Amino acid sequence: MLQAFNFRIILEYMPLYSQCFMATLWLSAVSLIGALLIGTAACAMRIGHYRPLARIAVIYIESIRSTPLLAQLYLVYFGLPSLGIRMSEEMTGILVLTLNSGAYMAEIIRGGIQSIPSGHIEAGIASGLNYFQRMRYIILPPALGATLPAMLGQAIVLVKDSALLSLISIMELTRAGQILTSERFMPVEGFLTTAAFYLLIYYILKSLTSWSQKRLIFREIH
Amino acid sequence: MWGYYLEQLIGSLPLFLKGLGITAAVSILSLVGGTIIGFFLGVIRAGGIKPVRFLIGGWVDLIRGTPFLVQLFIVFFIFPDVGIHLDALPAAVLSLTNLSACFICEIVAGGILAVPAGQKEAAAASGLSAYQQMRYLVMPQAMPTILPPLVGQYVLLIKDSSVISVIGVVDITRVGWLTVQRIPEGLMVFGLVGILYFIICYPIIRFSNLLEKRMKFGKYRF
Numbered sequence: 001m002l003q004a005f006n007f008r009i010i011l012e013y014m015p016l017y018s019q020c021f022m023a024t025l026w027l028s029a030v031s032l033i034g035a036l037l038i039g040t041a042a043c044a045m046r047i048g049h050y051r052p053l054a055r056i057a058v059i060y061i062e063s064i065r066s067t068p069l070l071a072q073l074y075l076v077y078f079g080l081p082s083l084g085i086r087m088s089e090e091m092t093g094i095l096v097l098t099l100n101s102g103a104y105m106a107e108i109i110r111g112g113i114q115s116i117p118s119g120h121i122e123a124g125i126a127s128g129l130n131y132f133q134r135m136r137y138i139i140l141p142p143a144l145g146a147t148l149p150a151m152l153g154q155a156i157v158l159v160k161d162s163a164l165l166s167l168i169s170i171m172e173l174t175r176a177g178q179i180l181t182s183e184r185f186m187p188v189e190g191f192l193t194t195a196a197f198y199l200l201i202y203y204i205l206k207s208l209t210s211w212s213q214k215r216l217i218f219r220e221i222h
Numbered sequence: 223m224w225g226y227y228l229e230q231l232i233g234s235l236p237l238f239l240k241g242l243g244i245t246a247a248v249s250i251l252s253l254v255g256g257t258i259i260g261f262f263l264g265v266i267r268a269g270g271i272k273p274v275r276f277l278i279g280g281w282v283d284l285i286r287g288t289p290f291l292v293q294l295f296i297v298f299f300i301f302p303d304v305g306i307h308l309d310a311l312p313a314a315v316l317s318l319t320n321l322s323a324c325f326i327c328e329i330v331a332g333g334i335l336a337v338p339a340g341q342k343e344a345a346a347a348s349g350l351s352a353y354q355q356m357r358y359l360v361m362p363q364a365m366p367t368i369l370p371p372l373v374g375q376y377v378l379l380i381k382d383s384s385v386i387s388v389i390g391v392v393d394i395t396r397v398g399w400l401t402v403q404r405i406p407e408g409l410m411v412f413g414l415v416g417i418l419y420f421i422i423c424y425p426i427i428r429f430s431n432l433l434e435k436r437m438k439f440g441k442y443r444f
Contacts (some may be wrong), residue, residue, distance in 0.1 A: 066377075066423040067416045068384035071394055075416060078408025156286075161291030167388060176294055187299035195296065196290045202287030 009189050018177035027094060027172060028159045034098035035158070036151075039105025049112060049134050057106070064103035064122050069161050072096055077168050093165040101158050112147035113139055145216060152209040154213060159201050173197050227407045231414065233421050234401055241397035248393065251315050256322025256379065261414065262329025263323060266358060270425055285324040288386050293317050298389045314386035322379045329375060334360055335367035341443045345401075373430040384419070394418050438441035 045057035064072070075098045080087060087095070115138050124134040166174040173194050180190035204210075267278045285293065295315045301308055308316065337360050345355040387396035398415035402408055 016281045062427070063416070063420060064423065066420045066427060068381035068395065068419060070384040070387070071412055071415045071419060074395070074398060074402070075408060075412035078402045078406075080408070082407050082409055091293065151257060160289040163291045164385070166291070171369060174289065174295075177292065177295065181295075181299060187295070188303055191292055191300060195284075195292050198292065199284065199287045202283070206283075206287075 004185065005132045007214055009186055010182060010193050013176070013193075016179065017176050017193060017197065020173050023199075024159065024172040027097070027163050027170070029154070031097035031101060031157055031162070032064050032096050032158055033152075034094070035101035037048055037104030038098060039069045040107055042102060042106035043109040043113070046106065047113065051081065057204070061103045061106050065098055065107075066155075068102050069096070070164055070167070072100055073164055073168065074160070089165075089168050089170050093162075093168060093170050097158060097162060097165070100161065101154060104157070105151070108147050108150045109143070111150070112143035115146050116143055126185055131203070146214040149209050149216065152205055152212060156202060157211075159205070160198065163198075180192070223409070227405050227410060230405050231401070231407075231410060232357065233353065234397075234405075237397050237401070237430070238394065238414060238418065239327075241392055241394040242422075245380070245393040246316055246394075248311070248318065248386065248391070249336060249383050251385075252318035253376055253379055255319040256326055257316075259323035260326025261330050263327040264334065267331040268326055268334035274355055282324045282327055286328075289319070290382050291388065292387060293321065293365055294389060310386075310390045312381075313389065314391050317387065318379065320384060321416055322375065323384065325375050325378070329371045330364075333364035336367050337363045337419060365375055370430050370434040370437055373426060373433055377426050377430065380423055380426075381419070 014184070042060060044147055045053040046061065048054060049113060059178045073093070076096050077089075077092050124138040129137065162172060163174040165172055166178060169175070177187075177194035179188040180193070181187045184190075243278075248338060257433060262408045263278050263282075267275055267282075270278075292312070294317050298310070298313045301313070336424055341363065342355060345359040350358065384395040387393050390396070394415050398411050405411055409421065
């Protein structure tokens with residue numbers, strides 16, 4: 001198999017791969033930012049004191065976490081047109097990825113907030129800080145630091161999940177592999193190159209994760 | 223119109239139950255296989271000789287760094303190139319087993335490494351064999367750390383099994399995809415698909431949360 005590995009074909013398709021690589025990065029980055037916003041909002045709703053909002057957040061989080069991303073993707077992709085809403089494939093993909101990761105982000109953020117000792121929060125209340133001041137100055141800074149490794153882990157998952165977007169014909173890394181496979185009948189070159197690009201992203205994010213963990217341990221000592 | 227489609231959907235309910243059976247069968251097969259292989263690899267990764275440890279770590283990184291969809295394509299499209307012809311179903315079970323084995327390996331290794339070194343030294347000093355140390359000392363103490371994420375991993379596995387629909391295994395997601403070609407009501411069809419997944423996954427998620435709460439007290443603390 002390796003003797004027959006055709007590097008020239010890969011070189012020929014490199015423009016396609018680099019374009020698709022950027023597309024994967026772009027789709028993941030946009031969804032990640034969206035997921036952070038939605039996750040923060042959902043988490044705030046869930047731990048807030050207003051019952052109906054908390055219930056909505058729980059339903060959102062649990063239903064996302066109990067169903068596969070692919071089913072969610074198909075639900076939106078095939079479901080929105082029957083509601084009369086038309087969206088481009090990219091928008092559908094970003095929407096689904098954002099909603100999906102948002103639920104996991106909400107749980108990660110909640111874990112971070114709950115890791116804050118209640119004494120700190122009580123001290124904040126006793127000092128006369130209001131809810132937003134407590135969030136801003138007491139809860140969020142250490143909570144975000146504590147959740148950074150988990151968030152980077154979710155970013156890795158998000159990049160890998162974006163591969164499913166190829167199934168609704170969005171141009172991204174996996175799609176590039178499929179194109180090379182179907183145009184030249186070269187699945188080996190096609191999918192191994194795709195895998196190599198994903199591994200590149202994975203190793204970068206993984207080293208960021210271990211860096212953030214080390215920083216965290218360092219901070220806990222002091 | 224809506225009522226007509228609903229009637230059609232209820233008519234194809236047996237198909238959905240068949241898909242549910244396939245999803246369950248594939249998940250259980252790869253769950254059992256993945257757990258056995260994962261525990262085996264995890265024990266070696268936590269305490270074996272260095273080259274083997276390194277090898278397992280590298281393999282786990284490769285699997286964790288690439289999307290499951292790409293792994294599935296590699297097994298399904300590239301293996302025939304090297305002379306291994308697999309049908310869709312064995313290919314799906316093989317790649318799912320491999321995936322879950324890698325994730326479980328990391329969970330098990332993490333659990334074993336979390337047991338204080340003094341415990342292992344005490345066991346060695348008492349003259350227990352390597353197997354006895356693992357069986358009577360390390361594993362019982364590692365189990366509380368391992369169990370909750372292990373059960374969580376099973377949920378991820380069931381959800382990941384939806385991806386095998388892409389290579390033509392007729393699981394729930396595939397049944398939904400086939401049905402939506404006849405009944406163009408995406409929300410309804412994939413709503414049903416989602417509900418079926420939810421019925422399986424949600425109890426397991428609750429069980430995992432319960433385990434996490436319980437295990438807090440059983441864990442070795444120092």
